[in-house]
Amino acid sequence: MQSQAIKRVVIAGGGTAGWMAAAAIAKLMGKHLQICLVESDDIATVGVGEATIPPLLTLHKLLGINEAEFMAATQATFKLGIQFENWRDQGQDYIHSFGTTGQDCWAAGFQHFWLKGQQVGLASDYGDYCPELLAAQAGKFAHLPNRPLNYAFHFDAGLYAKFLRTMAEQHGATRIEGKIAKVETCEQSGNITALQLVSGECIAGDLFIDCTGFRALLIEQTLHTGFDDWSHWLPCDSAIAVQTRATREPVPYTRSIAHGAGWQWQIPLQHRVGNGLVYCSKYYSDDEAKALLLANLSGDLLTEPRLIKFRTGMRRKHWNKNCIALGLASGFIEPLESTSIHLIQRSIVRLLQMFPLHGISLADVDEFNQQTEHEVLNIRDFIILHYHVTARRDTAFWRYCQSMPIPESLAHRIRLFKETGRVFKVPNELFGENSWTQVMLGQGITPEQYHPIVELMSEQELSHFLSQIKLQNQRLVAQLPSHQAFLQSYCPAM
Numbered sequence: 340m341q342s343q344a345i346k347r348v349v350i351a352g353g354g355t356a357g358w359m360a361a362a363a364i365a366k367l368m369g370k371h372l373q374i375c376l377v378e379s380d381d382i383a384t385v386g387v388g389e390a391t392i393p394p395l396l397t398l399h400k401l402l403g404i405n406e407a408e409f410m411a412a413t414q415a416t417f418k419l420g421i422q423f424e425n426w427r428d429q430g431q432d433y434i435h436s437f438g439t440t441g442q443d444c445w446a447a448g449f450q451h452f453w454l455k456g457q458q459v460g461l462a463s464d465y466g467d468y469c470p471e472l473l474a475a476q477a478g479k480f481a482h483l484p485n486r487p488l489n490y491a492f493h494f495d496a497g498l499y500a501k502f503l504r505t506m507a508e509q510h511g512a513t514r515i516e517g518k519i520a521k522v523e524t525c526e527q528s529g530n531i532t533a534l535q536l537v538s539g540e541c542i543a544g545d546l547f548i549d550c551t552g553f554r555a556l557l558i559e560q561t562l563h564t565g566f567d568d569w570s571h572w573l574p575c576d577s578a579i580a581v582q583t584r585a586t587r588e589p590v591p592y593t594r595s596i597a598h599g600a601g602w603q604w605q606i607p608l609q610h611r612v613g614n615g616l617v618y619c620s621k622y623y624s625d626d627e628a629k630a631l632l633l634a635n636l637s638g639d640l641l642t643e644p645r646l647i648k649f650r651t652g653m654r655r656k657h658w659n660k661n662c663i664a665l666g667l668a669s670g671f672i673e674p675l676e677s678t679s680i681h682l683i684q685r686s687i688v689r690l691l692q693m694f695p696l697h698g699i700s701l702a703d704v705d706e707f708n709q710q711t712e713h714e715v716l717n718i719r720d721f722i723i724l725h726y727h728v729t730a731r732r733d734t735a736f737w738r739y740c741q742s743m744p745i746p747e748s749l750a751h752r753i754r755l756f757k758e759t760g761r762v763f764k765v766p767n768e769l770f771g772e773n774s775w776t777q778v779m780l781g782q783g784i785t786p787e788q789y790h791p792i793v794e795l796m797s798e799q800e801l802s803h804f805l806s807q808i809k810l811q812n813q814r815l816v817a818q819l820p821s822h823q824a825f826l827q828s829y830c831p832a833m
């Protein structure tokens with residue numbers, strides 16, 4: 340145990356990661372701590388990161404955030420899933436939605452019943468059995484008291500950081516504007532002791548949170564923690580982002596449209612649309628990528644297209660010495676399933692659970708790192724799945740993705756599903772059976788068999804079982820107003 344008690348927490352960086360950390364730590368631990376966030380007006384935030392996943396609601400509950408106020412302040416819309424277009428093959432789409440599909444029985448997931456139903460001509464699209472997916476397709480949303488939909492948000496990242504900043508400052512966190520010129524360390528322990536700003540000001544602390552984005556000023560540039568590079572599995576390394584004026588009502592899902600060497604995102608907000616192209620620079624030059632993106636946009640440009648370079652992979656330790664890395668400073672998988680903000684949240688909650696108020700325990704540090712790594716590796720596998728399992732062979736990029744060796748952990752999951760139709764969520768994994776099944780089916784894996792328990796149902800019973808679920812879902816979706824109508828009543832500032 341490091342004897343030094345933690346009184347002063349210094350957060351370096353004020354993007355989404357920095358302000359999420361400041362708001363949460365100030366609100367939940369602020370009475371015991373002095374919290375200071377340093378950010379530089381001269382160094383822009385990454386400015387993307389606008390699609391989220393449902394666990395964000397848990398953090399919002401913990402922070403006591405009023406949803407309608409937050410949505411009005413950040414121009415947010417509801418998100419029920421992601422539509423993957425041209426991923427399985429050109430011209431083929433599927434939705435990975437939140438929520439559950441059908442009903443499981445104790446021995447077998449719903450997909451087994453559906454597989455038999457397909458074989459004997461009794462089942463329609465897998466998505467017909469998931470209310471969130473049907474609502475997304477219909478462009479509808481509401482908070483239903485009896486059967487709440489599982490949802491997340493699209494929001495304006497800059498406005499979200501502002502919203503959290505207000506909250507953090509209300510709970511006593513202070514902000515210092517200034518560029519960090521040097522990070523000071525203790526020669527004996529190797530711990531970080533202070534941030535020295537260009538102005539000459541020195542900010543001393545006991546615990547440092549590195550939220551400096553891809554620069555990773557503390558965790559990497561100072562502590563040389565090391566990075567596991569995953570670009571052989573996730574070869575995209577560049578993005579161009581641009582905002583456009585909306586030309587239609589916002590849909591309650593993110594669009595992910597695959598192109599020859601990457602994919603394009605469309606994130607509809609109340610006041611505009613966030614767009615971007617994620618691509619692999621080995622196959623597209625930056626100019627080609629920009630032209631491709633601009634040719635596939637609708638609506639006037641509201642910003643200049645902005646180039647972002649990145650490397651996929653993970654910091655070898657997320658907590659090293661007295662420094663914890665959050666957000667892009669801790670690594671980056673790929674924005675494909677909107678998991679980065681989620682990982683920030685998870686690390687914040689984990690830090691709060693293990694907060695070293697009386698000194699840092701090395702056992703806590705190891706536990707923190709093990710839990711984080713476990714979580715990130717499962718997400719990494721899930722993202723690789725989208726690239727690897729594809730019928731696309733039209734470009735060198737897709738041929739590479741399809742033929743690349745993949746982690747054995749993922750290869751096993753694919754084999755298991757293909758041979759048996761089974762998929763299991765591992766403990767503390769983000770994506771559950773419904774997500775894996777939707778994406779594996781959506782990308783074109785058809786299991787060779789279904790669970791024999793399905794045979795306990797006669798075809799008549801199976802037909803009734805499937806049609807009842809479908810009918811209930813159709814009735815549920817029929818009650819919903821359009822997403823736009825709901826937003827207008829819920830966030831009257833629109």
Ligand code: FAD
Nearest residue numbers: 352353354355356384385388390519552666667674679680
């Ligand atoms: P940044 O936003 O880069 O903030 C860094 C901060 O550090 C800034 O405040 C800067 O001023 C400060 N700073 C840096 N150096 C210094 C210095 N020397 N002195 C003082 N201050 C300094 N995530 C999702 O969850 N959903 C998505 O849809 C999504 N889409 C993405 C798309 C792309 C193309 C990319 C690249 C990322 C995406 N992400 C997404 C990830 C998401 O953007 C980030 O996880 C999130 O924005 C957090 O960023 P950050 O706060 O770590 O870094």
